[in-house]
Amino acid sequence: MGADVTIRAAGVDEVAAVLAFWERAAEGVSISDDPAGVTRLVERDPGALLVAERDGVLVGTVIAGFDGWRCHLYRLAVAPEARRQGVGTALLAAAEERFAALGGRRADAMVLRRNVTAHRAWEAGGYGPQEAWVRWVKPLR
Template sequence: MVQIREFCWRDYDDVAALWAAAGRDVLPRDELTAKLTRDPQLFLVAELDGAVAGVVLGTYDGRRGWILRLAVDPAHRRRGIATMLVGELEARFTALGCPRVNLLVMPDSTTALRFWQALGYLPMPDVLCTKPMGDTSR
């Protein structure tokens, strides 16, 4: 049975391995430390048989929620784990009074886009702009 719970530091190595297995960048501990001081209840893991099987990182700035770094262990995909993680994260956003949730999908990731659309997320014609701050080696 899958259990959704908040991330704790003993999960870090498993979460980092899962992100890597899913092709995601691994957030360093210092970045996660800063994130966890703000809204730790929005960093969730899915545990299956005592092991981390999925993860999602949410943030809320008081105006908009963001869903980041959703990943499920390739060995446990197609079991509804991602949907469960997103559902719990959405419930936590709602409890915080969050009026809208955003996320980014790479334009060539049609599978991901279909997943998000099935959950009610609609593509927007926004243009993403980014600027590296400070250390650009990451």
């Protein structure tokens, strides 16, 4: 795959490493960013958490969730030292391939409003805001 990285699905045994990576490379954490939440994701949908590795080192992640109807992208994160090298593009391409294989027809992405750098990356991948929708959120805990 491009960017000299290998993209593959993460296993349960990698949850701690992924959480540590998000602490370093992602824009904040959410209520479900804990070992139990990420383990539940990987067990329920083993192909959803995609990781990018370069020379055996974790350099990126994306969650490519499919609920049988819609495709959802979360947690696109690239290590600061690996940004602008095609890692995010490679992760999105792998996610989109996964969605196509599952029969998905449209993907949406969760992107923090304040993360302007990420907005540019998503737009470069062909994604854009859909102003007709407002996302309403309620933590369930």
